[in-house]
Amino acid sequence: MSSSPSSSSSSSSSSSEDGNGNGARRGGDFEGPLLTRRRANNEIWPGPFVEDLVVQVAIDASRSLGRLAAAAALANVFQAPLQFLPQSSNNKSHCRSMLMESFGWDQSKPACAMPESTWSPVLGIFKLMSTVHLDKVCSTWQATSRSDPLWNRLTSVIWGRTHRMHATWREEYIYRHQTAQNFRAGRSLHETLHFDPSDVDTPDGLTCRCLTLSDTHLACGFADGTVRLFDLATRLHVSTFRPHHRDRFGRFSRAVSGIVITDPRLIFATLDGDIHVAVIDGEPHARRAHMGNVLDDGALVDFTGCERWWVGLYAGVPGRAFHIWDGNTEELVYVNATLTDPGAVMGWHMLTELTETIGRVRVTGQESAVACTSLRYMVLDLRNPEFPLHDRPCRRELIVNSFDANDEAFIMVDNRGRAIVRRVDTLEEVCRFNTGQGIVMGCMNLGYALLCAAGVIRVWEIEHEHDGRRLYTFSENIGVVNAMVADERHVAAASGDTTIHLWDFGAQ
Numbered sequence: 001m002s003s004s005p006s007s008s009s010s011s012s013s014s015s016s017e018d019g020n021g022n023g024a025r026r027g028g029d030f031e032g033p034l035l036t037r038r039r040a041n042n043e044i045w046p047g048p049f050v051e052d053l054v055v056q057v058a059i060d061a062s063r064s065l066g067r068l069a070a071a072a073a074l075a076n077v078f079q080a081p082l083q084f085l086p087q088s089s090n091n092k093s094h095c096r097s098m099l100m101e102s103f104g105w106d107q108s109k110p111a112c113a114m115p116e117s118t119w120s121p122v123l124g125i126f127k128l129m130s131t132v133h134l135d136k137v138c139s140t141w142q143a144t145s146r147s148d149p150l151w152n153r154l155t156s157v158i159w160g161r162t163h164r165m166h167a168t169w170r171e172e173y174i175y176r177h178q179t180a181q182n183f184r185a186g187r188s189l190h191e192t193l194h195f196d197p198s199d200v201d202t203p204d205g206l207t208c209r210c211l212t213l214s215d216t217h218l219a220c221g222f223a224d225g226t227v228r229l230f231d232l233a234t235r236l237h238v239s240t241f242r243p244h245h246r247d248r249f250g251r252f253s254r255a256v257s258g259i260v261i262t263d264p265r266l267i268f269a270t271l272d273g274d275i276h277v278a279v280i281d282g283e284p285h286a287r288r289a290h291m292g293n294v295l296d297d298g299a300l301v302d303f304t305g306c307e308r309w310w311v312g313l314y315a316g317v318p319g320r321a322f323h324i325w326d327g328n329t330e331e332l333v334y335v336n337a338t339l340t341d342p343g344a345v346m347g348w349h350m351l352t353e354l355t356e357t358i359g360r361v362r363v364t365g366q367e368s369a370v371a372c373t374s375l376r377y378m379v380l381d382l383r384n385p386e387f388p389l390h391d392r393p394c395r396r397e398l399i400v401n402s403f404d405a406n407d408e409a410f411i412m413v414d415n416r417g418r419a420i421v422r423r424v425d426t427l428e429e430v431c432r433f434n435t436g437q438g439i440v441m442g443c444m445n446l447g448y449a450l451l452c453a454a455g456v457i458r459v460w461e462i463e464h465e466h467d468g469r470r471l472y473t474f475s476e477n478i479g480v481v482n483a484m485v486a487d488e489r490h491v492a493a494a495s496g497d498t499t500i501h502l503w504d505f506g507a508q
């Protein structure tokens with residue numbers, strides 16, 4: 001067990017969509033229950049009203065204090081009617097124990113301040129109720145606290161989960177909360193993953209270029225064009241997928257530039273522009289979905305996507321930086337943009353030699369793509385890419401390998417070590433901090449940024465403007481890093497010595 005401390009990825013240009021749907025939402029369009037009309041004292045609030053109230057309280061707590069604060073706020077909500085019952089009420093202790101059992105919250109944990117705008121009118125109504133009616137309210141709220149549709153909504157809006165991996169949505173929420181607690185505290189299990197290298201023809205075939213995580217698998221893309229798949233439950237190497245061979249345009253033209261997992265499919269692209277589709281439990285030889293044209297498009301320097309879209313970032317030919325495909329039909333639907341034009345020459349060099357990373361692209365949970373080079377960053381609406389949402393030059397040169405995004409925000413680190421996290425839709429600054437290091441690789445998940453320098457991974461909290469503080473440092477020094485990726489449970493990194501590291505923060 002380590003004392004230190006899975007859509008888009010890495011230093012890995014990759015992504016997965018195993019149960020994350022459109023990503024974590026912070027309740028931007030949710031208005032919650034309207035308390036404009038006070039109910040008569042003899043009316044009992046219906047379950048749907050209580051559910052709306054509970055969800056809004058969780059959203060408000062998450063916005064103001066972070067996702068972990070939602071659990072304490074919910075515990076307070078479910079106990080709220082009890083404080084107005086007389087101490088002699090037989091229902092008071094019974095309801096309290098039942099509600100806490102249903103919620104799974106430790107009463108010894110510190111309470112969370114309730115959002116006043118949502119909560120004050122409700123407390124005022126409780127004060128006007130008789131003991132008889134409060135007993136009925138407690139029963140209604142107890143039943144609501146056990147409602148699986150409610151926990152489905154809460155898990156979606158707080159943790160961005162649309163796919164359940166546990167028996168009930170309540171169990172799913174509690175698991176996500178406990179895993180996030182582990183991530184914040186740095187409680188993890190570290191292991192190294194192994195595979196048989198005997199089928200590797202050249203030394204380049206042992207160099208991992210990109211990584212991606214799903215709920216169940218870690219996919220590693222190598223410089224010889226192969227993708228090796230590991231089972232996260234067993235830590236075993238379970239499959240190797242290979243591209244169709246054709247004439248090579250250089251030593252690294254077959255190197256994997258990005259991977260997308262949309263179970264049961266695994267999609268990967270290579271520098272020469274080829275895109276292959278494999279079935280996770282299927283044949284090792286993948287189907288070529290798109291044949292690249294290096295002379296017309298340049299090198300495919302990064303590739304990412306989700307179930308709905310695939311996005312490629314090219315360099316080498318002016319005006320063809322972005323290629324977007326419909327992930328369902330595999331049809332190319334958009335080619336344009338000049339983001340990588342200043343790096344056109346380096347794009348060609350990537351096919352034959354190891355160079356600095358030219359650019360990165362990530363897909364968010366808002367059907368948008370955010371990309372950067374060292375000089376500029378852009379945000380595209382994938383449904384209408386002709387008109388970029390944002391296109392901004394950088395005041396200082398960016399470290400491209402430290403650029404990453406989650407479902408709603410992205411992080412940039414400049415060459416002076418200053419990191420800024422911005423919201424994808426508005427470019428509003430979430431937080432900023434100084435890394436104090438010559439960062440060479442980075443990634444992020446919903447709440448944390450992980451940045452690696454000199455083989456040491458450091459973790460920062462990034463959800464709110466009062467964040468941007470460093471939490472802890474991984475105890476393992478992993479040397480030179482080629483790729484990194486993180487989701488809410490796992491962190492993976494590929495070292496220059498061909499070792500693949502995995503940290504598991506899952507609630508046990």
